[in-house]
Amino acid sequence: MSTQPRPREALLGLTPYGSGRPADAALPRHRLSSNESPFAPSPAVVEAAQRAARDAHRYPALVGEPLIELLAARHGRRRDEIAVGSGSVALIEQFVRAYAGPGDEVLMPWRSYEVYPLVIAGAGAQAVTAPLTAAQGVDVDALAARVTPRTRVLLLCNPNNPTGEALGAAALDALIERVPPSVLVVLDEAYREFVTRADVPDGAERYRDRPNVAVLRTFSKAYSLAGLRVGWCAAPPALIDGLRRVAPPFPVSAPALAAAAAALAETELLAQRTAAVVAERERMRRGLGELGLPVGDPQANFVWLPVAAAAADFAAAFLAAGVGVRLFPGEGVRITVGQADDSTAVLRAAAAWCERPQRQRGER
Numbered sequence: 001m002s003t004q005p006r007p008r009e010a011l012l013g014l015t016p017y018g019s020g021r022p023a024d025a026a027l028p029r030h031r032l033s034s035n036e037s038p039f040a041p042s043p044a045v046v047e048a049a050q051r052a053a054r055d056a057h058r059y060p061a062l063v064g065e066p067l068i069e070l071l072a073a074r075h076g077r078r079r080d081e082i083a084v085g086s087g088s089v090a091l092i093e094q095f096v097r098a099y100a101g102p103g104d105e106v107l108m109p110w111r112s113y114e115v116y117p118l119v120i121a122g123a124g125a126q127a128v129t130a131p132l133t134a135a136q137g138v139d140v141d142a143l144a145a146r147v148t149p150r151t152r153v154l155l156l157c158n159p160n161n162p163t164g165e166a167l168g169a170a171a172l173d174a175l176i177e178r179v180p181p182s183v184l185v186v187l188d189e190a191y192r193e194f195v196t197r198a199d200v201p202d203g204a205e206r207y208r209d210r211p212n213v214a215v216l217r218t219f220s221k222a223y224s225l226a227g228l229r230v231g232w233c234a235a236p237p238a239l240i241d242g243l244r245r246v247a248p249p250f251p252v253s254a255p256a257l258a259a260a261a262a263a264l265a266e267t268e269l270l271a272q273r274t275a276a277v278v279a280e281r282e283r284m285r286r287g288l289g290e291l292g293l294p295v296g297d298p299q300a301n302f303v304w305l306p307v308a309a310a311a312a313d314f315a316a317a318f319l320a321a322g323v324g325v326r327l328f329p330g331e332g333v334r335i336t337v338g339q340a341d342d343s344t345a346v347l348r349a350a351a352a353w354c355e356r357p358q359r360q361r362g363e364r
């Protein structure tokens with residue numbers, strides 16, 4: 001018998017989260033695999049972080065009070081309805097740990113954000129998945145049918161990562177209505193800023209009076225701060241209280257708090273940058289569609305191509321052309337939207353791949 005410490009059995013079969021790129025591989029010229037912003041933070045944001053770093057011998061605000069205050073004012077909420085964390089992924093983990101444990105079920109559509117199953121296993125709970133629709137969107141009926149007396153949490157990402165499809169207000173209302181009030185609905189809106197479909201709601205606004213709905217947002221995508229790790233949550237005070245029960249002290253560093261506050265003030269820059277990404281997304285969607293590739297209705301800062309058996313070959317051909325995309329073997333590839341030169345490289349690589357005979361494209 002081994003005398004070494006072993007992680008819990010439930011964790012041994014899991015693949016840790018990763019970019020899919022070997023650690024020692026050179027970075028591709030076009031880094032389109034992690035849904036990052038193509039824009040660096042503004043000089044004012046960098047300066048705010050630098051200024052805060054001068055006091056790095058002190059702990060930051062206990063629960064991120066200054067940023068909470070700003071977010072509450074911006075969204076017309078009370079301070080006890082807002083929490084911040086080290087990326088929204090930390091808040092997802094806190095919610096799952098606080099509300100589900102061994103013997104409990106956490107429901108989610110699948111395929112969805114790869115971190116969800118890891119977090120659920122980490123809490124010792126059971127993941128229950130509902131398949132997507134044929135159009136790669138969340139299937140409300142399939143999810144509702146899988147609610148059991150043991151369901152504690154529903155993790156729902158809108159728009160969905162990696163497929164980019166979004167539920168409109170009517171479908172989302174219907175789903176939330178069909179979930180018992182004792183089930184915590186975590187509505188993960190990491191990509192909300194990129195949504196252009198008029199019927200897709202702002203969940204933080206629409207569900208503010210729902211006692212069982214918590215909405216998550218992040219500074220990692222539209223706000224260009226992935227490297228500083230700041231996410232936030234809007235929820236009724238009772239849910240924020242639940243979240244805080246498993247929160248680490250000082251969850252967000254002082255430079256990150258300062259940078260997020262400065263980024264929040266740059267509303268015009270955010271609008272410009274978001275519009276630029278959306279314009280490139282539409283260009284990619286059109287161009288890939290014209291090549292006959294299966295693009296749906298992407299509502300985030302990425303495009304999903306469910307090319308199934310050809311996915312690995314597609315990703316390899318892209319990498320050879322200097323474009324790094326996220327491969328989901330046997331399912332598809334997800335391509336982050338960047339700037340114009342990124343889209344041009346994507347469209348070129350895709351056209352070259354489509355011109356190759358089917359036999360050479362890994363298709364059967």
Ligand SMILES: Cc1ncc(COP(=O)(O)O)c(C=O)c1O
Pocket residue numbers: 034035086087088089090113157161188190217218219220226229230231
């Ligand atoms: C759906 C979804 N939620 C949450 C996150 C986590 O974002 P962060 O922890 O950087 O806020 C991501 C990141 O890719 C995501 O795709």
